[in-house]
Amino acid sequence: MATPAKVSKPDGKNNHDAADEQADKEQQEAIEQIDEVQNEIDKLNENASEEILKVEQKYNTLRQPYFKKRSDLIAKIPNFWVTAFVNHPQVSALLNEDDEEALQYLTKVEVQEFEDIKSGYRINFHFDSNPYFSNEMLTKEFHLNDSGDPSSQSTPIKWKEGKDLTKKGNDNKGKKRSHDDQESFFSWFGDHGDAGADELGEVIKDDIWPNPLQYYLASEIDEETGGDGVEEDDLDDEGNYEDEEEPEDEVEEEGEGDEDEEEEEG
């Protein structure tokens, strides 16, 4: 409908044909010139992306000493990471009871974004010696492979005899949280099915790693029943106190992605 028709007219109005052809030619030239301008715009966009990447890399470097200091402090707090994970709604959903026991030996988590941030990231999980596996560190790494497709790699877990949590019906006592068929958190290490959008990897990198303390603390608020802090959950829709004594759900809504929320420190 909208583009100029390019059929030649059968009658002999040569002047008009010539004018049409001239118009066609001018439009074709305009299109070519738009294409050139567009190339310039595309180049600017590429330059902008590169500069933004450099800023991100600079701050990535500047943040490292603080991450190091934070890791050292976290190491002083028993069960910090398992508590943060249990208090994160999405991660908690991936943990069965055995996982929670094994994760009590998790002493340090590190998220490393690669120099070219676009090319991926790695998460290191450091463990104390434990009854489940002999690795001191489990790693999962996400990057683009040689053909440019997202892929992931991970440490094979050296399970101790009868302790493989990724196998159902193993020697473990079989006490699962609520679903008997709850897959193990540790299965994630061997799952390379969706490396381009690994949900757990991205939650740890983008949600927990930027501020793990908020998830650790969410549990304290949880468990100190009778404390004097007022939580939103204690108020009903009109802002009045609800008269309920029942324990709250294990999965808290409040911690979900709300990084600006101020935390109570007990």
Place this chain on the structure above:
Amino acid sequence: MATPAKVSKPDGKNNHDAADEQADKEQQEAIEQIDEVQNEIDKLNENASEEILKVEQKYNTLRQPYFKKRSDLIAKIPNFWVTAFVNHPQVSALLNEDDEEALQYLTKVEVQEFEDIKSGYRINFHFDSNPYFSNEMLTKEFHLNDSGDPSSQSTPIKWKEGKDLTKKGNDNKGKKRSHDDQESFFSWFGDHGDAGADELGEVIKDDIWPNPLQYYLASEIDEETGGDGVEEDDLDDEGNYEDEEEPEDEVEEEGEGDEDEEEEEG
């Protein structure tokens, strides 16, 4: 489960209690120190955001002369914008036949991102004098209002007698594309219901505006049936030519969001 219990023990093991208290105190101190480190990390994140915003603003300014030049060139091509809109799958779905006629008078589109990009954008639609309305320009603007919520504002359209395309059963011939109840594109100007995620606004800003030529050109490929260009749509899943003579769907998949795709220029 994981946080230290803070109940006092009833029996008299004073030494052990003292050790517990000391551990509690150290953990509490560690938490406070993590909080301080976290504040430093948060400050770095804010600085990074500010620097990235500055880079975006710089390139926003650098792109302006190219956008101006592109607009001047586009003005030489009749029906450029209506063609680009018709060839964009999501926008096309919002156009009825009357809209397409009215949009033939659309001579210039401008997307302006505000100085603080986070605070919004404006789209200007310039029209030649036309039988539908007397405005020379229609504008829709998106920004955060004083309370920080997304809001939008737009130009009231001065419809000519009996030409209001947003009213059903008006004087127009009532020829609608396929759905008789297809709402008008122009209703969008008066719709401020979802200013935080206005679909059409974002498609124009993020998908068409970065490269309108690709959508304009998609139509030429479309209409020059019998041309020698090979399109993906001509190939079946195994990459062989499909033997079908039926007209293709009006909504093309190929243009959708694929900015890297190279265009044939007919």
